[in-house]
Amino acid sequence: MAKKLLLEKDHVEGIRHFDVYRREGGYAAVEKALKMEPAAIVEEVKKSGLRGRGGAGFPSGLKWSFLAKPEGVPRYLVCNADESEPGTFKDRYLMEFLPHLLIEGLIVSSFALGSNRTYIYIRGEYAWIVGILEQAIAEAKQNGFLGKNILGTGFDCEIYVQRGAGAYICGEETALIESLEGKRGNPRIKPPFPAIKGLWDCPTVVNNVETLAAVVPIINMGGEEYAKIGVGRSTGTKLISACGNINKPGVYEIDMTISVEEFIYSDEYCGGIANGKKLKACIPGGSSVPILPANLLLTTAKGEPRLMNYESLSDGGFATGSMMGSGGFIVLDEDQCIVRHTLTLARFYRHESCGQCSPCREGTGWVEKILTKIENGKGAISDIDLLWDIQRKIEGNTICPLGDAAAWPVAAAIRHFRDEFEWHVNNPELCLTQNHGLAHYADPIHVPA
Amino acid sequence: MVKFSEDKLKEVQSMIDRYPEGKQKSALIPLLHLAQEEFGGWLSAETMDYVGSLLGIEPIEVYEVATFYSMYNLKPVGKHVFEVCHTGPCMLKGSDDIIGYIKSTLGIKVGETTADGMFTLKTVECLGACGYAPMMQMGIDYREHLTEARVDEIIAACRNKQQKTSKA
Numbered sequence: 001m002a003k004k005l006l007l008e009k010d011h012v013e014g015i016r017h018f019d020v021y022r023r024e025g026g027y028a029a030v031e032k033a034l035k036m037e038p039a040a041i042v043e044e045v046k047k048s049g050l051r052g053r054g055g056a057g058f059p060s061g062l063k064w065s066f067l068a069k070p071e072g073v074p075r076y077l078v079c080n081a082d083e084s085e086p087g088t089f090k091d092r093y094l095m096e097f098l099p100h101l102l103i104e105g106l107i108v109s110s111f112a113l114g115s116n117r118t119y120i121y122i123r124g125e126y127a128w129i130v131g132i133l134e135q136a137i138a139e140a141k142q143n144g145f146l147g148k149n150i151l152g153t154g155f156d157c158e159i160y161v162q163r164g165a166g167a168y169i170c171g172e173e174t175a176l177i178e179s180l181e182g183k184r185g186n187p188r189i190k191p192p193f194p195a196i197k198g199l200w201d202c203p204t205v206v207n208n209v210e211t212l213a214a215v216v217p218i219i220n221m222g223g224e225e226y227a228k229i230g231v232g233r234s235t236g237t238k239l240i241s242a243c244g245n246i247n248k249p250g251v252y253e254i255d256m257t258i259s260v261e262e263f264i265y266s267d268e269y270c271g272g273i274a275n276g277k278k279l280k281a282c283i284p285g286g287s288s289v290p291i292l293p294a295n296l297l298l299t300t301a302k303g304e305p306r307l308m309n310y311e312s313l314s315d316g317g318f319a320t321g322s323m324m325g326s327g328g329f330i331v332l333d334e335d336q337c338i339v340r341h342t343l344t345l346a347r348f349y350r351h352e353s354c355g356q357c358s359p360c361r362e363g364t365g366w367v368e369k370i371l372t373k374i375e376n377g378k379g380a381i382s383d384i385d386l387l388w389d390i391q392r393k394i395e396g397n398t399i400c401p402l403g404d405a406a407a408w409p410v411a412a413a414i415r416h417f418r419d420e421f422e423w424h425v426n427n428p429e430l431c432l433t434q435n436h437g438l439a440h441y442a443d444p445i446h447v448p449a
Numbered sequence: 450m451v452k453f454s455e456d457k458l459k460e461v462q463s464m465i466d467r468y469p470e471g472k473q474k475s476a477l478i479p480l481l482h483l484a485q486e487e488f489g490g491w492l493s494a495e496t497m498d499y500v501g502s503l504l505g506i507e508p509i510e511v512y513e514v515a516t517f518y519s520m521y522n523l524k525p526v527g528k529h530v531f532e533v534c535h536t537g538p539c540m541l542k543g544s545d546d547i548i549g550y551i552k553s554t555l556g557i558k559v560g561e562t563t564a565d566g567m568f569t570l571k572t573v574e575c576l577g578a579c580g581y582a583p584m585m586q587m588g589i590d591y592r593e594h595l596t597e598a599r600v601d602e603i604i605a606a607c608r609n610k611q612q613k614t615s616k617a
Contacts (some may be wrong), residue, residue: 165518
């Protein structure tokens, strides 16, 4: 059984409430941290090697150290709870079942960064979780962990929950800030980065829910101890939300030393492919990251077992690898159609493009239209090349990463499953009624029996 | 005329108080949620203008936000809105069949409302319930692990509730 740092107590009865959470050792990190120098807390997070858990994987301590501290200007910490990357539902689980863990992480982080007014920006659809978080905030306040002069240290902090209203783009930190200011979620041009000019033009740090929750064990055990868990630059534990055609979908906390094969087939995690089917493909880190066929998913191009961590998942670059991303692990069985699946993702990105940059606004629409054509048996071989060309023109040509996120799934689907796109074009009648199974591949995808 | 009750106005003030002085525009998104709940499940131009007046901002500042976010309804909707997710992970678990079943059961297309004004069917993009797919949102609640039988139960429960309310 892997070591759990975040979800260890998720099944303790009543853990949503302050008294139970406290009895189980909760808020010890606040007591410890508030006796430390803020800079020392930042140092612990740096030592821990913690990387942003929202998708980008940027070192969190380093991000914190960029925060500008001009005299007389407020600084803000904003928690990004706009979890919207298809396949990702880990933050929801954490907030729903362990709200005090997030609040505790937020208090410690607010103290470290000097934020007296901290916001949790939660996606609008998670409406019922707003009440759970507000309850936890109220309880923490009643017990002296929030509000004025916390634990007699002179530190004041309030946490507010802000609901979004349905926009994937607000997970991008500058779009989130715009939305928090009561505007459309249009990402800003960077620089300046939020650390210099963020919310209301003040220095701001935006961190993912899981990242902020991880600050609690880091303070409790010390950054160096935390860094001993995991492997290489993948330190600590990671929450993975697993979904698709598996026996046990759900949220799992993993130690980043386990293999992808173990994660999929072990009963401790996904429990294998549902209905006795074979594994065809998987998107290991949320819909934006490259899809991999079963063989490349389980084994790197070098022939080594692929592990569930940042380095191993990206081994081989985009040619033969993928990314850890947000930890949204989407599994496709042998009956699934790659064209159809890619089309749903293309539709998602077209719907969610904010419309500021032409390559993304126009390109995502074209990609959806062409994929619709191919899926419906009306495509030509030249359409596949056109898709490739369009995604190349979106990637890197937009002010925020949504463009890349829209381009990568299309590129990877064509890169690894071109046979299947061609089969659609060459079998316009069949593709309407049949799924393109593993058998159609010239070079069959090798999967474990 | 569109106007919040005294109680709701207190709630409005507490929303505005979450932000530093002069930054009350930040309350726009939460206020539009509140207005949509209070004023018939959608945002009319009158409602949006009213929200703008509460925050001291121009109507256009409200319109541009209301039209950007997918949770705001810009035209009237049925009493119960079924928002069925059809992005990749839900598709893998049969969301297209669920949408087809709801369409045939209610006799409406996506985007339409039943003649009795009871149900509206919409499709939405990923709602973060991928492990519990297929799913839909109904008001503030999620309905997960949908099957045809489960859809039947949900529709029947909505109809029963309606009958009870009209009898009372």
